[in-house]
Amino acid sequence: MxxxxxxxxxxxxxxxxxxxxxxxxxxxxxxxxxxxxxxxxxxxxxxxxxxxxxxxxxxxxxxxxxxxxxxxxxxxxxxxxxxxxxxxxxxxxxxxxxxxxxxxxxxxxNRVLPVPGSTLDGVFTLRTKDEADVLRAALESAENVVVVGGGFIGLEFAAHAGRPVTIVEVQDRLMARVATPEVSAYFAALHEGAGHTILLGKGVAALRGEGRVTEVELSDGSLLPADLVLVGVGxxxxxxxxxxxxxxxxxxxxxxxxxxxxxxxxxxxxxxxxxxxxxxxxxxxxxxxxxxxxxxxxxxxxxAGEPAPYDSLPWFWTDQLGAKLQIAGILTGAEKTVVTGDREGGKFSVLSFRDGVLAGVESVNRPPDHIAARRLFAADPAPRFETLEANGFDLKATFA
Ligand code: FAD
The missing domain is CATH 3.50.50.60 (FAD/NAD(P)-binding domain)
Known part of the structure; x- marks a missing residue:
């Protein structure tokens, strides 16, 4: 070659x-x-x-x-x-x-929002360094910031924007595609605590303005004032x-x-x-x-002539408002979840099981759990619900 x-x-x-x-x-x-x-x-x-x-x-x-x-x-x-x-x-x-x-x-x-007004000035997406530079400059003078999409990008933007924003999400919870309801609820409270307004179950019907965005029209007809709109819809x-x-x-x-x-x-x-x-x-x-x-x-x-089937464990992280969420495994199709750790204190993990086997672990401010989860997933086979239950759902103890 x-x-x-x-x-x-x-x-x-x-x-x-x-x-x-x-x-x-x-x-x-x-x-x-x-x-x-x-x-x-x-x-x-x-x-x-x-x-x-x-x-x-x-x-x-x-x-x-x-x-x-x-x-x-x-x-x-x-x-x-x-x-x-x-x-x-x-x-x-x-x-x-x-x-x-x-x-x-x-x-x-980035997916474009399929509504009228999506190309008005003041409407941004975030994927490239060039886009980040423009967005950062626009944030300095923006007064009413609206985030469309309560996924990772929208929420990280909200967390690092340095001012209260309004987050519009069409689903009934944040990060619905990738996180369990327990984790969605924790991050919703965190963002509300930081002064952000979260509107769930609301679609966007149009972005309005003459050349430049001035309002976001929601699916229920209500209007939000906006001079900066960040679209994070996948x-x-x-x-x-x-x-x-x-x-x-x-x-x-x-x-x-x-x-x-x-x-x-x-x-x-x-x-x-x-x-x-x-x-x-x-x-x-x-x-x-x-x-x-x-x-x-x-x-x-x-x-290079050394093929091996690709089987790496999927894992991901996001940082928002001082909280680190780490996800190991795949949560899709999980039928049972168990919360372990200190939920109120903001240091907990959610264990998701599919067909009685550990399928995914979301750790909030618990890096040791994330590491233990990745080790557990590397074990063949991954642990069953009963095994973890016998260990009080302690991931480290189960791995040891
Ligand atoms: P990219 O990194 O997007 O690279 C693709 C490149 O190909 C681009 O430069 C593109 O311009 C170029 N290209 C496309 N077509 C052509 C062409 N025809 N000719 C020449 N060049 C071309 N992941 C995490 O795990 N944790 C995070 O916290 C996290 N945060 C993120 C925050 C942001 C704002 C974004 C946008 C993504 C984030 N991700 C995160 C996701 C992660 O960055 C992507 O999954 C990763 O970059 C994908 O790598 P890639 O090489 O497939 O694509």
Whole structure:
């Protein structure tokens, strides 16, 4: 294998490039990215970077000389198409680059709110450093801030915005897609305690204003004054290149357990990949640093001739208002939950069971529980409800 070409210089693209070198791959490694500057990580954008406590240096995944040292070629530009017959990609500027193996690490794009007024000035999404810079500046003069979407991005934005905001969520609780009701309730109280207003079960009908947003119209007809609206209503995988190249696509680029697409010369990793998830028992797309980093490592191993089925445990974290939530495992389909620890004191974990087996653990300000949970999940098989019950639902004691 001579040239591995990676499209997308984000968390997973960067991970593939560095993991190839870690594996001793000595061919060309080319990383093509359409964002300005060096590869960077996104999590601080809605946390310290937004609040002004983290700067560019904290965002950067590695300094410039690292790429020269590792002989990773960085090419700025956007890939316009993949020519599978010719084994090359063509950039928007017309230049072509050949590959022996191609990795699609194109990530995802923020979903646009499908209502009138969603492109008015003062309406923002948050995914890139450029967006964070504009948003940070806009926050300085904003008076009425409305967050549409009570998921991780919206809530982290609210937590780090430095002023009371109104959070509008169409579901009947916060973080409904990814957290248990116990955890949703805890974070709702935390945000209300910080002065935020939470409106649950309310959709947005329109964003109103002449050129610039001045009001948010809710589905019940009520109006909220707004001069800054942050829309955090989820993402869509960036699959256009794969689709146009005729690869299998279904809620992401479809890959096998080695992160290979329907073309064995092309892999896909990170937010854009729909992979067979062992823990979920079904094909899944995950949007997390863990998923991006671990899939990058697994894809690189397969390319370097050391394939091993991808089975890493999904885990995630979010920081809001001094509380750290860490989630290990997959909560979907869980039928039973147990709360352990000090709920009132804000240090607790929620254990979720599916078919009587531990499926997910959410830890709020309990990092040792999170570590123990990850170790427990690494054990084969994962513990049953009765085993944990016998140990008073103490994760550390169960692992020991
Ligand atoms: P990305 O990092 O998005 O990288 C994809 C790159 O490909 C982008 O630079 C894109 O511009 C580029 N690209 C796309 N198409 C082309 C093309 N045709 N040509 C060239 N380049 C292209 N996860 C956590 O686990 N914890 C957190 O606390 C957390 N916080 C987050 C906060 C924010 C604000 C955001 C946006 C995400 C957060 N995430 C968090 C999620 C995590 O950052 C993503 O899951 C991760 O970045 C996915 O990596 P990726 O490489 O798949 O995609």
């Amino acid at each position: 001579e040239t591995v070409l990676v499209v997308g210089a984000g968390q997973s693209g960067f991970g593939v490039a560095t993991s190839l070198r870690d594996k001793g791959f000595d061919g060309r490694v080319v990383l093509i990215g359409d964002e300005p500057g060096l590869p960077y990580q996104r999590p601080p954008l809605s946390k310290g970077y937004l609040a002004g406590t983290a700067g560019d240096a904290q965002l950067r995944l590695r300094p410039e000389d690292f790429f020269a040292e590792k002989n990773i070629e960085l090419i700025p530009g956007r890939v316009a198409s993949v020519d599978r017959d010719g084994a090359k990609v063509v950039l928007e500027d017309g230049s072509a680059h050949e590959y022996d193996h191609l990795v699609l690490a194109t990530g995802s794009v 993402v869509e995988p960036r699959t256009r290149l794969a689709e146009e190249a005729g690869l299998a696509v279904a809620n992401g680029v479809v890959v096998d357990e080695h992160l290979r697409t329907s073309d064995p010369k092309i892999s896909a990793v990170g937010d854009c990949a729909n992979f067979p998830c062992v823990q979920a028992g079904t094909a899944t797309r995950l949007e997390s640093v863990q998923n991006a980093v671990d899939q990058a490592r697994a894809a690189a191993a397969a390319i």
